[in-house]
Amino acid sequence: MLIAGGVNAAMLLVAALNMRGRGDTASIEGAYHAVHDTLGATIAVLFAVGLLASGLASSSVGAYAGAMIMQGLLHWSVPMLVRRLITLGPALAILTLGFDPTRTLVLSQVVLSFGIPFAVLPLVKLTGSPAVMGGDTNHRATTWVGWVVAVMVSLLNVMLIYLTVTG
16 A cells, blocks of 8 residues: 555656646646656656556455455355456446546546545544444544544535536
8 A cells, every 4th residue: 555655646746746837637648648748758658557557456456345345244245257347337338438538537536535424434433432442442632633634534525526516
């Protein structure tokens, strides 16, 4: 996770430092061309590979977590082919129908942001509970900071959803 976070941070820094003031970076292709024009072909390809690797890693972690939840909590065992069809099918259908990939990506991330408060708020509550965590309970200051961050992230998600829906 540390390596993935480092790669993502490096990509954000490269993008922020080299694409400022460019009006053609609203799409993945535009971002590639902006990096190509400012840093050269090699860095542009590395940037594209980094984006692909980040997406694949994220998808892999999500699929693995889903499989563990299905097996561990629900005692369901879903065949690998069915899992792949369920996760890849909708994305391939949307792309096959000709929807704009960049807009679709942004909308998918907004939809995914709905789940963040439902994961983060219970996490802070449970990790601050001695009844649940026993001796591993978070310190009060850690729990307080966790609540502040969780509420701020939740409010930012509500704002993101509002701004996306209203244009």
